[in-house]
Amino acid sequence: xxxxxxxxxxxxxxxxxxxxxxxxxxxxxxxxxxxxxxxxxxxxxxxxxxxxxxxxxxxxxxxxxxxxxxxxxxxxxxxxxxxxxxxxxxxxxxxxxxxxxxxxxxxxxxxx
Amino acid sequence: xxxxxxxxxxxxxxxxxxxxxxxxxxxxxxxxxxxxxxxxxxxxxxxxxxxxxxxxxxxxxxxxxxxxxxxxxxxxxxxxxxxxxxxxxxxxxxxxxxxxxxxxxxxxxxxx
Numbered sequence: 001x002x003x004x005x006x007x008x009x010x011x012x013x014x015x016x017x018x019x020x021x022x023x024x025x026x027x028x029x030x031x032x033x034x035x036x037x038x039x040x041x042x043x044x045x046x047x048x049x050x051x052x053x054x055x056x057x058x059x060x061x062x063x064x065x066x067x068x069x070x071x072x073x074x075x076x077x078x079x080x081x082x083x084x085x086x087x088x089x090x091x092x093x094x095x096x097x098x099x100x101x102x103x104x105x106x107x108x109x110x111x112x
Numbered sequence: 113x114x115x116x117x118x119x120x121x122x123x124x125x126x127x128x129x130x131x132x133x134x135x136x137x138x139x140x141x142x143x144x145x146x147x148x149x150x151x152x153x154x155x156x157x158x159x160x161x162x163x164x165x166x167x168x169x170x171x172x173x174x175x176x177x178x179x180x181x182x183x184x185x186x187x188x189x190x191x192x193x194x195x196x197x198x199x200x201x202x203x204x205x206x207x208x209x210x211x212x213x214x215x216x217x218x219x220x221x222x223x224x
Contacts, residue, residue, distance in 0.1 A: 104157040
């Protein structure tokens, strides 16, 4: 079983829609949960991260962690065409805070 | 402030040749990481430097890969001799803390 599972999509939504992106993980020792956004031909860019369980909001983005279900989500409200990108979840693994284990990424397209 | 830069952006070489990838981290970042994404797979951790010291090279695939970080500034990743399975995108990242990693745009390596 992979440590981090993420549906690669693709996901296509109309502008203004609420987008839900999800990952599951198997290692209950994970403490930090990151979401990266990657535009085509660019490197991953850290969007936000949460520590342990709960929600974290930043503008139109909300990250949610449910440690009991080993399930994390990223919600995007009022999605814009500029949000079209690949979204990757990542967690530090191997007992470190730096060795990121990534999901495969979900390709999102927001149509105007 | 300049971000993480990587050179070259693309490299096409033949099997058996040598290739050297370069990464310039954000100024002042002691932590430097290399990751790799092979087509169809997740981004995988290769190694971690703190200044000029290798802290963790547990993700390096084999001894054909050699990473250095002379003087604790830029880093190079040499593949010698290159094999077909080394093709992929090589990302470098840097950070001040361990959690907030800033990624470069990557070097796309194709081994023919």
